[in-house]
Amino acid sequence: MxxxxxxxxxxxxxxxxxxxxxxxxxxxxxxxxxxxxxxxxxxxxxxxxxxxxxxxxxxxxxxxxxxGPVPDLPMGRFTPTAADFDGEYAGIPVVQFEEGNTVLLTTDNDKAREALAAFAEDMQIAPDYADPADLVTRWVVFEWQPEDAECPWLMNFANPDADHALRIHYLPA
CATH class of the missing domain: 2.30.30 (SH3 type barrels.)
Structure with a gap:
């Protein structure tokens, strides 16, 4: 050495x-x-x-x-995990964006409601701001951003047939 x-x-x-x-x-x-x-x-x-x-x-x-060589960062579309989000609540990856929109990475309505309740309780969010009746399903894609970007990845609404499209539960702010 x-x-x-x-x-x-x-x-x-x-x-x-x-x-x-x-x-x-x-x-x-x-x-x-x-x-x-x-x-x-x-x-x-x-x-x-x-x-x-x-x-x-x-x-x-x-x-x-x-x-050795420095590996390139993965770029493009990807499927996120709990590590990419704020964590797991009731076994479901959850992230809340700065503007208050919340994403639950599940297609199951009951699991989304359970995860939202656990998330709201943990974050001390008032029930009227985390009403399960306001959950909607959306198709989205997640895309890695360059290392020096403001955030590591972006989420965009997409069509169901888009490459790497995922169906999620979404709680608008």
Whole structure:
């Protein structure tokens, strides 16, 4: 392994990264870029779409021996999971957008109502703002955005025959 920090901190080097709050848990990742700013390393943790910025001498980085190409981020349409949303409620992935619209990733009416109730209770949303009678089904597509985009993915309404179209339950704000 190279001895100096400049030889270790290269694009494509595999690393293990620990956040300040959890110095005992190291997560695998890769150096995706080196910039001129003080937090000059960009590290993308495995399974994530955005990079963290940190200094090369940060104590929470372990430089590994492996150096290779930086994998491209997946782009285009995809099927989201609970990890892409705010989490699961009653076993259903749920996300609420800034404007208050809520998406429940299920085609089942009863499960959507149950998940909405669990979500509303957990988020302390008043029942009149999360009325199951207001749930509608929609066909949508989810599309990954570039790493530097404002949000990692977008949801757009679609026709049922669109590529990767999913039927969801939707609660407009």
């Amino acid at each position: 190279p001895d100096t920090l400049q030889e270790q901190a290269v694009v494509g080097r595999r690393v293990e990264f620990a956040h300040y709050r959890d110095q005992d848990t190291y997560l695998p990742g890769i150096i995706t870029a080196i910039t001129e700013d003080p937090a000059s390393l960009r590290i993308r943790l495995d399974g994530h779409r955005s990079s963290l910025a940190c200094r090369p001498e940060y104590d929470g980085i372990r430089y590994l021996d492996e150096v």
